Amino acid sequence: MMPKENIVLVGFMATGKTSVGRFLATELNKKLLSTDSLIEKKSKKAIPQIFKHEGEIKFRELEIQAVKKVSAMKNVIIDCGGGVVLNKINIDRLKGSGIIFLLTAKLEEILKRESRQKEARPLFSSVKELLDFRKPFYKISCDHKIDTTNLSIEETGKKIIKIYNASKHFRKKF
Numbered sequence: 001m002m003p004k005e006n007i008v009l010v011g012f013m014a015t016g017k018t019s020v021g022r023f024l025a026t027e028l029n030k031k032l033l034s035t036d037s038l039i040e041k042k043s044k045k046a047i048p049q050i051f052k053h054e055g056e057i058k059f060r061e062l063e064i065q066a067v068k069k070v071s072a073m074k075n076v077i078i079d080c081g082g083g084v085v086l087n088k089i090n091i092d093r094l095k096g097s098g099i100i101f102l103l104t105a106k107l108e109e110i111l112k113r114e115s116r117q118k119e120a121r122p123l124f125s126s127v128k129e130l131l132d133f134r135k136p137f138y139k140i141s142c143d144h145k146i147d148t149t150n151l152s153i154e155e156t157g158k159k160i161i162k163i164y165n166a167s168k169h170f171r172k173k174f
Contacts, residue, residue, distance in 0.1 A: 006098025014113035023157035102142035
């Protein structure tokens with residue numbers, strides 16, 4: 001069985017995936033890959049534009065391709081878009097290549113953080129409804145869950161590193 005070398009970050013928007021991913025990449029000297037960035041690069045469009053002009057189905061097709069690409073890489077940090085967990089193909093690929101960390105935050109904190117974002121993100125319903133819909137998908141997809149509501153980027157990153165290193169040590173024994 002291939003060792004799970006990658007660290008995969010999943011979770012709802014504004015839970016800290018990108019910021020924590022940058023911290024982890026620096027601390028662990030690993031490359032950071034963003035599925036959303038790969039999608040934008042391949043389509044030559046921003047995510048909101050893909051949703052607006054081509055729809056969610058096209059976006060999810062591009063997401064499957066991006067996940068396939070990053071899952072084939074080794075020793076990287078993977079920052080996934082918030083809806084990546086909606087497709088079992090994505091989760092199976094990500095689980096096969098890395099340890100999946102679910103970053104969560106309380107709804108009030110997500111709304112506060114999201115209001116600071118420069119670019120509006122595509123939403124199909126209210127944030128609460130979307131979050132409630134995705135919760136069971138997040139729950140079954142992750143290996144470890146970390147609530148970032150009251151944690152700094154560094155604190156979250158250090159928790160992940162501790163868990164990752166412990167699991168790496170455990171895997172070497174068996």
